[in-house]
Amino acid sequence: MKTLSITALLSLLLMTMSSAGAADITDMHGRKVQVSARVQKVLCASPPVTYLLYTIDPALVAGLNLPVDDKLRRFIRPETANKPVVGAFGGGQGRNFNSEVLLAVKPDLIVAWPPRSAAPKIEQMLAKFNIPLATISLDTMDEYPTAYEFLGEALGRQERCRVLAEYFRTELRKLKAFSAGIPANKRVSVYFAEERDGLLTVSADSVHSEAVALAGGRNVHKGASLNRRGKDRVSLEQVLAYDPEVIIAQDPTFFNAVYKDSRWARIRAVRNHRVYLAPNAPFNWLDQPPSFLRLLGAKWLAHTLYPSSFKTNITAETRHFFNLFWGSRLSEQDVRTMLAL
Incomplete structure (x- = not known):
């Protein structure tokens, strides 16, 4: 339609x-x-x-x-x-x-x-x-x-x-301008790790992955998804082959275990300590559900992928966003806890 x-x-x-x-x-x-x-x-x-x-x-x-x-x-x-x-x-x-x-x-x-x-x-x-x-x-x-x-x-x-x-x-205009300025061969490669084992991921053309492109990243799981949810089960061998520069974890259990798991230790993001837990208050900012919070999630992701070039005060941005959309007045400590800073 x-x-x-x-x-x-x-x-x-x-x-x-x-x-x-x-x-x-x-x-x-x-x-x-x-x-x-x-x-x-x-x-x-x-x-x-x-x-x-x-x-x-x-x-x-x-x-x-x-x-x-x-x-x-x-x-x-x-x-x-x-x-x-x-x-x-x-x-x-x-x-x-x-x-x-x-x-x-x-x-x-x-x-x-x-x-x-x-x-x-x-x-x-x-x-x-x-x-x-x-x-x-x-x-x-x-x-x-x-x-x-x-x-x-x-x-x-x-x-x-x-x-x-x-x-x-x-x-959105600001994010697109920032992303457009990053050459294709300089875009940070990103793997979305969902569920407790980190082996559910989202396809690059899915609504769940839109924030990655807006943030100037490159989702390593390319192509159309095998199901209408836009999410696929993959093997650890496939993740090793992708060898992403950054892993975005959606599940706290996986995030808390990944650095202790020798099976993941060979992946570049783990070796370089670039595994990040997506903010999830009051719910996930990037994915489930695919809500208006993805706009703030894209800003957080751009700041995470390119901390030296994406010029923003992510704490102030978060406080303003929650006040504007939710009517919630967050303290700076509230935001720092939310963003694990």
């Missing part, structure tokens, strides 16, 4: 008010949707979209896809953390969809980021509930500004979404 351009999308977002107090909007996949003129409760179909909605206005969040763990609870409002768990039905985590809870929540609008082939199936599933469905696209970070602007219009939060969209565009 083709995503609309920013100009076309914004022109289509002009709302026509009906006598019944509804508004006609066109979503990011060109679908015509009729929604309440005053949307007050929104249910999102997967965690990345729920977190995106929270950054716009926590009061709009009608339900959750997953129970809130202790890490996330620290960063969100208590009233949001205690919302009912409806489950998820748009791909990703939390597919424990509960139709009874959905009916109890009674959202004015459902927002989904479906796989490109799944939107009709989701629409068909929700038809019996008579709740309007708007779809957005977050397949790349370039789409986040447009998603914010679309939701700003649909939800009546134009100014807040304008601020967030402009921040995204500005910071």
Whole structure:
């Protein structure tokens, strides 16, 4: 399903008010949707979209896809953390969809980021509930500004979404300019190590790897993934053949064990002590779930890969980002702990 351009999308977002107090909007996949003129409760179909909605206005969040763990609870409002768990039905985590809870929540609008082939199936599933469905696209970070602007219009939060969209565009522009200045033969090679054994990795063309390219790195696991998750099991022999300069660990168990494991000792990143644990508060900044936090994750990764040339105060950047998006005022010590500095 083709995503609309920013100009076309914004022109289509002009709302026509009906006598019944509804508004006609066109979503990011060109679908015509009729929604309440005053949307007050929104249910999102997967965690990345729920977190995106929270950054716009926590009061709009009608339900959750997953129970809130202790890490996330620290960063969100208590009233949001205690919302009912409806489950998820748009791909990703939390597919424990509960139709009874959905009916109890009674959202004015459902927002989904479906796989490109799944939107009709989701629409068909929700038809019996008579709740309007708007779809957005977050397949790349370039789409986040447009998603914010679309939701700003649909939800009546134009100014807040304008601020967030402009921040995204500005910071993406900076990252792209930095990355473009690094010759191909000078890009730091990176291996993503997932799970406790470090032998699940992400393909270079996956949404989970986008931050590597933005940070000026080169994902060693090239080519299309063997499955739709964009993640593949590999052998330790394959990692040895890749011999990455840097390993980004996603699992603390693997990170804490890798320097003690003689099987990994021959890999360049381990020999040179360039294995790093990706920040994971309130959840992973680079990968699971693929959320708006990937923008900050790309900044952290650029700083990690090129500490002498990527000029930024990552502590100050993190404090500003969490204040802007989460409404959380972190101390410098909070950030240093978060970044393991």
